[in-house]
Amino acid sequence: MKRGSMNGQKPANIHDVAAHAGVSIKTVSRVLNREPNVTPKTRDRVLDAVQALSYRPNIFARSLASERSFIIGVIFDNPSAGYVAGIQYGALAKCREEGYHLLVEVFSEGEKDLGERVLTLVRESLLHGIIVTPPLSDSPEVLSALKESGTRFVRIAPERAMPDTLEVRIDDAKAAFDMTSHLIGLGHRRIGFIIGHPGHGAANQRFMGYKAALENAGIKLDPKLCVQGYFSYQSGMEAAERLLTLKNRPTAIFASNDDMAAAVLSTAHKHGLRTPEDLSVSGFDDTLIAQVVWPKLTTCRQPIAEMAAQAVSMLAQPPADKDAPKEALLEHELVIRESTAAPNA
Amino acid sequence: MKRGSMNGQKPANIHDVAAHAGVSIKTVSRVLNREPNVTPKTRDRVLDAVQALSYRPNIFARSLASERSFIIGVIFDNPSAGYVAGIQYGALAKCREEGYHLLVEVFSEGEKDLGERVLTLVRESLLHGIIVTPPLSDSPEVLSALKESGTRFVRIAPERAMPDTLEVRIDDAKAAFDMTSHLIGLGHRRIGFIIGHPGHGAANQRFMGYKAALENAGIKLDPKLCVQGYFSYQSGMEAAERLLTLKNRPTAIFASNDDMAAAVLSTAHKHGLRTPEDLSVSGFDDTLIAQVVWPKLTTCRQPIAEMAAQAVSMLAQPPADKDAPKEALLEHELVIRESTAAPNA
DNA sequence: CCGGAGTTTGACAAGGCTGTCATCAAGCGG
DNA sequence: CCGCTTGATGACAGCCTTGTCAAACTCCGG
Numbered sequence: 001m002k003r004g005s006m007n008g009q010k011p012a013n014i015h016d017v018a019a020h021a022g023v024s025i026k027t028v029s030r031v032l033n034r035e036p037n038v039t040p041k042t043r044d045r046v047l048d049a050v051q052a053l054s055y056r057p058n059i060f061a062r063s064l065a066s067e068r069s070f071i072i073g074v075i076f077d078n079p080s081a082g083y084v085a086g087i088q089y090g091a092l093a094k095c096r097e098e099g100y101h102l103l104v105e106v107f108s109e110g111e112k113d114l115g116e117r118v119l120t121l122v123r124e125s126l127l128h129g130i131i132v133t134p135p136l137s138d139s140p141e142v143l144s145a146l147k148e149s150g151t152r153f154v155r156i157a158p159e160r161a162m163p164d165t166l167e168v169r170i171d172d173a174k175a176a177f178d179m180t181s182h183l184i185g186l187g188h189r190r191i192g193f194i195i196g197h198p199g200h201g202a203a204n205q206r207f208m209g210y211k212a213a214l215e216n217a218g219i220k221l222d223p224k225l226c227v228q229g230y231f232s233y234q235s236g237m238e239a240a241e242r243l244l245t246l247k248n249r250p251t252a253i254f255a256s257n258d259d260m261a262a263a264v265l266s267t268a269h270k271h272g273l274r275t276p277e278d279l280s281v282s283g284f285d286d287t288l289i290a291q292v293v294w295p296k297l298t299t300c301r302q303p304i305a306e307m308a309a310q311a312v313s314m315l316a317q318p319p320a321d322k323d324a325p326k327e328a329l330l331e332h333e334l335v336i337r338e339s340t341a342a343p344n345a
Numbered sequence: 346m347k348r349g350s351m352n353g354q355k356p357a358n359i360h361d362v363a364a365h366a367g368v369s370i371k372t373v374s375r376v377l378n379r380e381p382n383v384t385p386k387t388r389d390r391v392l393d394a395v396q397a398l399s400y401r402p403n404i405f406a407r408s409l410a411s412e413r414s415f416i417i418g419v420i421f422d423n424p425s426a427g428y429v430a431g432i433q434y435g436a437l438a439k440c441r442e443e444g445y446h447l448l449v450e451v452f453s454e455g456e457k458d459l460g461e462r463v464l465t466l467v468r469e470s471l472l473h474g475i476i477v478t479p480p481l482s483d484s485p486e487v488l489s490a491l492k493e494s495g496t497r498f499v500r501i502a503p504e505r506a507m508p509d510t511l512e513v514r515i516d517d518a519k520a521a522f523d524m525t526s527h528l529i530g531l532g533h534r535r536i537g538f539i540i541g542h543p544g545h546g547a548a549n550q551r552f553m554g555y556k557a558a559l560e561n562a563g564i565k566l567d568p569k570l571c572v573q574g575y576f577s578y579q580s581g582m583e584a585a586e587r588l589l590t591l592k593n594r595p596t597a598i599f600a601s602n603d604d605m606a607a608a609v610l611s612t613a614h615k616h617g618l619r620t621p622e623d624l625s626v627s628g629f630d631d632t633l634i635a636q637v638v639w640p641k642l643t644t645c646r647q648p649i650a651e652m653a654a655q656a657v658s659m660l661a662q663p664p665a666d667k668d669a670p671k672e673a674l675l676e677h678e679l680v681i682r683e684s685t686a687a688p689n690a
Numbered sequence: 691c692c693g694g695a696g697t698t699t700g701a702c703a704a705g706g707c708t709g710t711c712a713t714c715a716a717g718c719g720g
Numbered sequence: 721c722c723g724c725t726t727g728a729t730g731a732c733a734g735c736c737t738t739g740t741c742a743a744a745c746t747c748c749g750g
Contacts, residue, residue: 011468013706024730029708037728056468060414061706064405064735071448079434080633085425092424092451101471103416103448106437123356123401126446233637259637266639288425289637292578292604294611358736369700374738382698406736409705 012053021049032057069128071101072315073121074308077109077136081231082259082287083304087133087156090305094312100128109139109199118145129153129315131308135199154311157302159201166314167327168307172202175300175332176209177216179254179282182298182334184217187342188252188280191219192243194229194236194264196256203231206256206284225250229260236263244271244279251343252280258290259283261297265339276341286335295338303330357398366394377402414473416446417660418466419653422454422481426576427604427632428649432478432501435650439657445473454484454544463490474498474660476653480544499656502647504546511659512672513652517547520645520677521554522561524599524627527643527679529562532687533597533625536564537588539574539581539609541601548576551601551629570595574605581608589616589624596688597625603635604628606642610684621686631680640683648675 018025023042030038031046038046049055063069074091076084088102095102105121107114118141121127130153136142137155143162146153154166161167183191193210196203207226214221227242229235236255240263243253255261261283265275273279275295283290286301310328363370368387375383376391383391394400408414419436421429433447440447450466452459463486466472475498481487482500488507491498499511506512528536538555541548552571559566572587574580581600585608588598600606606628610620618624620640628635631646655673 011470015706025707026709026730026732027728030729033708037726039728042728054464054468056465058409058706059469059471060405060408061735062708064403064409064705064737065707065709067708067735069405079437080430084430084433088424088429088449089451092449096451101448101450103446104433104437105446106434106441119399120401123399124404125356126404262637266637269639289634292607292611292634293638294614360736370737371700371702371739372698375699378738382696384698387698403736406705407738409707410736410738412705412738 012055013058014055016053017046017049017055020053021045063125067125069126070099071103071127072129072131072312073103073105073127074131074133075105075107075118075136075142076133077107079104079106082257082285082289083133083302086287086304087131087308090308091131091312093305094309094316098312098316100312100316103127107136107142109135114139115141115145118142119149122146122149122151127151131156131311131315132158134158134201135197138199138201152315154314156307156311157200157202159204161327165326166311168310168314168330169327170302170307170330170332172205173209173212175302175334176206176254176256176284177213178209178332178334179284179298179300180210180213181217182336183252183254183280183282183340184213184219186252186280186340188250189219190222190225190248190250190252192225192227192250192253194227194239194243194253194255194260196229196260197231198228200231203256210254229256231257231259233259233263236260237267240264240267244268244273250279252282252340254282254284256284258285258287258297258299261299261339262289262293265293265295265297276339277344280340280343282340290335290337298337298340299335301333301335303332306330357400358403359400361398362391362394362400365398366390408470412470414471415444416448416472417474417476417657418448418450418472419476419478420450420452420463420481420487421478422452424449424451427602427630427634428478428647431632431649432476432653435653436476436657438650439654439661443657443661445657445661448472452481452487454480459484460486460490463487464494467491467494467496472496476501476656476660477503479503479546480542483544483546497660499659501652501656502545502547504549506672510671511656513655513659513675514672515647515652515675515677517550518554518557520647520679521551521599521601521629522558523554523677523679524629524643524645525555525558526562527681528597528599528625528627528685529558529564531597531625531685533595534564535567535570535593535595535597537570537572537595537598539572539584539588539598539600539605541574541605542576543573545576548601555599574601576602576604578604578608581605582612585609585612589613589618595624597627597685599627599629601629603630603632603642603644606644606684607634607638610638610640610642621684622689625685625688627685635680635682643682643685644680646678646680648677651675 014025018028031043132155134157137158157169195207227239229239253264264281268279283297283299286299290297290299359370359373362373376388477500479502482503502514540552572584574584598609609626613624628642628644631644635642635644
């Protein structure tokens with residue numbers, strides 16, 4: 001009573017299937033892994049047996065033997081950030097397609113032993129590859145641990161390029177340029193800008209794009225109109241407060257992400273300013289929040305789900321040649337909603 | 346050159362550690378698993394070796410040999426739902442504490458082969474246990490697949506109780522009762538209610554609580570004031586539209602979740618109604634959105650992160666005796682913010 | 691100093707799968 | 721009909737750990 005077709009509790013294993021199909025376990029393995037050199041007839045017999053026994057390969061045995069994992073990791077700094085849902089959504093869809101599972105882990109930028117924890121994670125040989133999200137995508141500790149470990153990883157929206165490293169991004173500078181130009185096109189001259197978190201790669205790029213657009217339109221940059229934020233709602237409130245109490249306040253505010261833009265909206269309300277009549281507001285990311293505030297936010301859609309899907313694809317593919325493209329650049333899209341309009345005369 | 350302290354690329358394995366410490370692999374295993382009957386001296390030697398070689402047990406080998414997994418799964422219907430972040434946050438924190446990893450998977454209520462997919466997931470013996478979130482926590486297909494598979498699972502906020510099944514919940518009926526009573530206490534008599542998605546367990550409970558509070562205050566239930574929603578922002582807009590165009594419109598609206606409450610806010614704006622002067626609005630869940638809209642929402646805080654943490658704990662503990670508590674009931678909390686006030690005279 | 695109980699340790703077989711290499715059958719040119 | 725190549729299949733080791741069981745050692749009372 002060791003093993004066998006005995007339909008007891010235990011799930012069938014590869015030996016059961018082999019016995020049932022009248023072939024060797026290796027042949028079953030071949031069929032399951034789509035290896036070449038199996039007669040269609042044999043293949044069918046195996047497949048039937050698989051069906052009949054509801055066989056599913058044990059993922060641990062598989063991983064152990066083949067020294068590869070079918071689990072892809074995503075690491076976040078802050079699981080409450082707006083883009084998390086989008087990333088998971090995109091990654092999950094692609095994982096399913098490619099036969100992987102998705103494992104989530106959180107690492108806080110500041111925590112001690114960060115590098116050590118990252119190493120532990122990969123040393124367990126748990127992961128096939130890792131998706132690194134901002135701001136972790138620029139964390140020296142995480143990055144060097146990852147490099148050292150030899151695990152493949154792809155960085156989402158990193159600030160600094162790294163040689164020989166997989167990346168997925170949009171052109172943040174161009175996107176911010178476009179958004180700023182949209183506001184200028186509407187007739188705004190005094191456009192406030194709320195800078196994103198210094199640690200996040202995209203933050204600086206977006207600021208550059210803003211500046212470039214002003215320059216392009218011949219508008220002189222007013223440093224008073226550029227205030228530091230940290231991508232959080234709270235920081236957006238503070239930044240908006242400063243901008244709106246300026247002697248010569250801006251007629252439009254472009255916040256580096258939607259959370260801060262939502263904060264601007266609410267601060268403007270508090271000051272008795274109507275949006276967009278008295279103040280245009282635009283955000284960035286097109287997260288859920290953009291559509292849920294009133295008025296709906298004009299923002300820049302970052303195809304975050306596609307970016308994550310792309311990341312999974314890159315990891316799923318074999319390491320590829322030296323010269324394979326290391327970087328995927330996706331398209332952004334301006335989403336004009338109700339929060340921006342021409343300034344009052 | 347088979348194996349050994351050869352500090353090549355390959356990570357150290359248990360044999361290396363054993364050799365380095367001058368003990369058998371079994372002893373190393375004992376130390377690592379905190380099994381009894383190891384001399385402190387031996388333990389220290391092993392621990393030193395572990396340190397020296399940066400050894401981390403291979404999780405796949407471990408799982409294969411011990412027939413247990415160190416991965417807990419969470420399954421969602423919709424990864425963009427508001428509570429997802431909270432659940433992951435809480436679950437992740439506890440997982441880390443208990444030495445587990447968290448794997449995310451999405452199953453859509455309607456998809457075909459749902460049960461089959463669930464079975465596949467557990468047949469791979471990938472998971473130690475599964476956390477089932479609404480509305481999956483009441484999906485017959487998912488539930489029966491899970492029961493059949495023998496994998497332990499805990500349902501978050503399920504509607505119907507099931508025998509011999511782990512559950513974590515709040516008292517939704519009581520919470521809705523409290524919220525409704527708060528509005529009544531403010532002086533409201535005509536209180537609209539937006540019912541949640543019929544598939545979600547909590548939806549019905551909350552509706553019951555609303556009705557009970559009215560009855561308790563001697564207010565007759567007006568069916569026109571109760572409209573069906575689906576927990577989505579969009580459905581909230583539609584429901585609000587219907588309530589606000591009523592001949593005798595309510596002075597307060599209690600939406601079954603924050604997304605719908607935010608939609609009410611925005612619809613009210615559109616109708617030129619001020620909140621809370623002309624219309625009080627309250628939500629449920631206290632998700633991010635509640636603090637980000639203007640005015641900030643009065644809502645009922647559901648300790649979602651704690652619930653998830655609790656779920657992980659339940660799974661982490663050994664199956665426990667027959668009579669161990671199967672259900673954890675956590676406390677809710679009314680959060681009074683700016684969106685509710687006494688009705689205009 | 692002996693027998694027995696309890697503690698500490700180790701040898702070795704799983705566990706389910708893939709990789710390597712050998713084997714066997716079929717196909718083909720001469 | 722022979723020898724060779726190619727395609728299809730199988731036997732078996734190995735991946736790294738834990739579980740089982742036996743061996744060795746310690747401690748104790750008699």
